[in-house]
Every structure is written in structure tokens, then in C-alpha cells.
Amino acid sequence: MHEALLAALSTVNDPELHRDLVSLGMIERAELVGGVAQIKVNLTTPACPLKGKIEQDVRSAVLEVAGVEDVAVTFGAMVRPAGQPALNGIKHVVLVGSGKGGVGKSSVAVNLAASLARDGAKVGLLDADVYGPSVAHMLGESQAKVTANAERKMLPLVAHGFKFLSMANLSPAGQALVWRGPMLHSAIQQFLKDADWGELDYLIVDLPPGTGDVQLSLTQTIQVTGAVIVTTPQDVALIDAARAIDMFRKASVPVLGLIENMSYFVAPDTGNVYDLFGRGGSRKLGEQFPLLGEIPLDTDVRKDADAGTPAVLAHPTSAASQALTAVARQLAGQISVRSLASLPDQLTVV
Incomplete structure (x- = not known):
């Protein structure tokens, strides 16, 4: 039988x-x-x-x-790595980037991590925006401090079911970091290789906006599964998103998909839909890369971030949270597709 x-x-x-x-x-x-x-x-x-x-x-x-x-x-x-794991114990490193600031990239990264962890994955979140770290605040852990284990490795903090590291938990609050490229590269190396992340299915990396030193350091340091580009519908954001895509292409980092944030607004009193910044512009870029989803503008996402709880956990039934959850699952699916290339033609059935 x-x-x-x-x-x-x-x-x-x-x-x-x-x-x-x-x-x-x-x-x-x-x-x-x-x-x-x-x-x-x-x-x-x-x-x-x-x-x-x-x-x-x-x-x-x-x-x-x-x-x-x-x-x-x-x-x-059973999450399978795409080839050799990027780092010891970490199966996939996924970069979340944008061509410009103000598109909600960090908020998206936090909610992607929270959604994947809620679904049962082992998740880490690295706040690589060294100059403007915001992840700790969005997770309600801005006062927490990073400690080290007996092997002198940094111990990531834990919030809402996943691990995270942020410069905000290593430097005094409000202190500006005036660092040049080599210091940034050293910090990223420490976050990745001198931290005890343990076993992770996904390490989500929230990049600073643009195409600068941090992006180059990451892509040159480890094998990255792929990148996700967060943008908004208006043309100026799409132009910058195209630059980010070109940067990852030159660094041989696959683009797993695009996320259109603040795609539309649903009036809570009437239910009418308004395209405040235009809508669907990402589909022009999506002819080459999957459009993982369109996330509506929702004030609760901002309020939840300020309160220290990701929106997908604080208001899981809201339109924005459902869109973010769907995006996280689409991203996981894209990673699985990419991992297929590293599988043997026939696997053993237990």
C-alpha cells in the first residue's frame, strides 16, 4: 500500500x-x-x-x-539552502533594499521577518542601515543592549519570535556615526560573522537606501540568496528602484521581486480607494522581475511601528497586514524556486 x-x-x-x-x-x-x-x-x-x-x-x-x-x-x-549556506547555520540571506529613502523599506523588512517567523520559520533580521537604524524602535527594543557569549560573539536580541541586531543597540541613543567605508565594512563583517545567529532559515537584511558602501560590503562578503526592492508607485521612486536593480545585477545578486509600498489608500469611512501616488508603476519594472505584492497605505502600520509591534502581529486582519503576509509568503516561494536548482534530480523518500 x-x-x-x-x-x-x-x-x-x-x-x-x-x-x-x-x-x-x-x-x-x-x-x-x-x-x-x-x-x-x-x-x-x-x-x-x-x-x-x-x-x-x-x-x-x-x-x-x-x-x-x-x-x-x-x-x-524543511527550508533548503540554495547551494552552500551563506553563513554557518544560515540557509538564506535576503537583502531588502530601495533606491531612495522614504519608501517604507524598514517597515516592510520588519513585517516580512515577523510574518515568516509567525508562519514557523527561524528568522533573523539585521539592521544594516548603520547611519539611520530604526529596526530596534519598530520592535520596541530601542533600550536593549547587545551582549556577548563566552566565545565573545555578539548575541542577537529577540523580539516577536525572531532574532535581530541593530547599531541602535550598540551605540548611545541619538549619537551620529561619522564613519568612512572601511569602518562600515568592518561593522557589517562583525554583524554577520562575529554574531551567534544560531540556526536560521532566513536572515533578512534591511539595507540603507541607495547604492553605497554597505550594499557593496554585503554582496562582496557573503553568498546572498537574493534581493527584494521596495518602491512606491511614483516615477521618481521607480527611477531609483531601477538603479538599485542595476546595482544588484552588477554584483551578481538575483532580484527575487519588487514590493510596491503605499500603493493605494482605502478611506476607512467610505471604503473608497485613492491612488495617492499613482498605482501599479512597479508593474513596468515587474515585466522582468516578479511583483511580490502591492501594500496599501495604512496609518496603523506607522502607529504599530511607533508602538514597537509589527503590523502583521498587531492588526493581522487589516488590509495592509494581509498584503504584507501575502508578500512574505510569495517571497518564501521565490526562494524555494531558486533553491530547486541546487537539488538533485531525484531525492530519497523517507
Whole structure:
């Protein structure tokens, strides 16, 4: 019966990877117990955007097997690195960048980390905006201080279910850092290699705006899975986003997708939709790169950031939070697709 179940499951494809669950090694358990087929599927990410589709397809296929009266599908997850892990214990490093400031990049990065962690992934967030660190404030941890372990490695702080490091927790509040390129490079090296991040599925890196020294240091220091570009709909932001894309292209960093922030505004009293900055401009750039999502302008996102709780946790049912959650899952899906290239053609089924 085990072989019959596997044969049925081999007809079910992962909708994003376009290969069957068996050859991808995603089936951990397939057995018949009292007429009920017990199927456990290990997804390529706990934030899988198409989990419901996979469950539906598994049920339909397995119910065709003789002797199966019902199907019980359970899920696990095993995030696979794209080739060799970027750093010891860290499977994927994802850069969140923008061509200019003021597009809500840090807010998006914080909510991406919170959403992935809520879905069950092991997540870290590195605030690499050394001159203007804001992540600690958005997480309600601006007064916390980083400590070291017995091996003299920095211990990342923990907030809302994920780890983070920010210069704001290492320097006195309000102190300006007047650093040149070599000092920035040294700081980034320490954040990455002299910190005890432990085991992470994703390390989200909030970059400073623009295309400067920090971006170059990161792309030259470690193997990065890819970058995400945050922009707003107006032309001036899209022009700068195109420059950021060109920088990553020259640094051989794949662009995993675009996120259009402040895409539109829904009036809370009437429900009318207003395109305050235009809308859909990112789709022009999205002809070459996936548009991961359009996030509406929502004052609660700002209020939640000031209160120290990511919007996806404070107001999970709001339109902005749902859009941010969908973006995080689309991003996880894009990472899984990229990881497929490093998988063998046929994996062993447990």
C-alpha cells in the first residue's frame, strides 16, 4: 500500500516548483491506517503560499487509491539552502533594499521577518542601515543592549519570535556615526560573522537606501540568496528602484521581486480607494522581475511601528497586514524556486 500511495502522490506537483512531491523528497509519511491514508508533506518553507492547493491535490490523488476511505494530510517544513549556506547555520540571506529613502523599506523588512517567523520559520533580521537604524524602535527594543557569549560573539536580541541586531543597540541613543567605508565594512563583517545567529532559515537584511558602501560590503562578503526592492508607485521612486536593480545585477545578486509600498489608500469611512501616488508603476519594472505584492497605505502600520509591534502581529486582519503576509509568503516561494536548482534530480523518500 505504501508504494501505491507514493505512486498516487507522484502525480501531484508542487505548484511553484513544477515537480512532483515524491521526486522532490517532500513526502515524509505515506501509510494506510484503518482505511485512512496518513500523509505527511514537508513543505520547502513553512510560509508556503500554496499550502491549501497542495493539500487539495494530495487528497484528490490519494482518494483514487483502492482501499482509501479518507485522507489525513499533515504538514512539516524543511527550508533548503540554495547551494552552500551563506553563513554557518544560515540557509538564506535576503537583502531588502530601495533606491531612495522614504519608501517604507524598514517597515516592510520588519513585517516580512515577523510574518515568516509567525508562519514557523527561524528568522533573523539585521539592521544594516548603520547611519539611520530604526529596526530596534519598530520592535520596541530601542533600550536593549547587545551582549556577548563566552566565545565573545555578539548575541542577537529577540523580539516577536525572531532574532535581530541593530547599531541602535550598540551605540548611545541619538549619537551620529561619522564613519568612512572601511569602518562600515568592518561593522557589517562583525554583524554577520562575529554574531551567534544560531540556526536560521532566513536572515533578512534591511539595507540603507541607495547604492553605497554597505550594499557593496554585503554582496562582496557573503553568498546572498537574493534581493527584494521596495518602491512606491511614483516615477521618481521607480527611477531609483531601477538603479538599485542595476546595482544588484552588477554584483551578481538575483532580484527575487519588487514590493510596491503605499500603493493605494482605502478611506476607512467610505471604503473608497485613492491612488495617492499613482498605482501599479512597479508593474513596468515587474515585466522582468516578479511583483511580490502591492501594500496599501495604512496609518496603523506607522502607529504599530511607533508602538514597537509589527503590523502583521498587531492588526493581522487589516488590509495592509494581509498584503504584507501575502508578500512574505510569495517571497518564501521565490526562494524555494531558486533553491530547486541546487537539488538533485531525484531525492530519497523517507
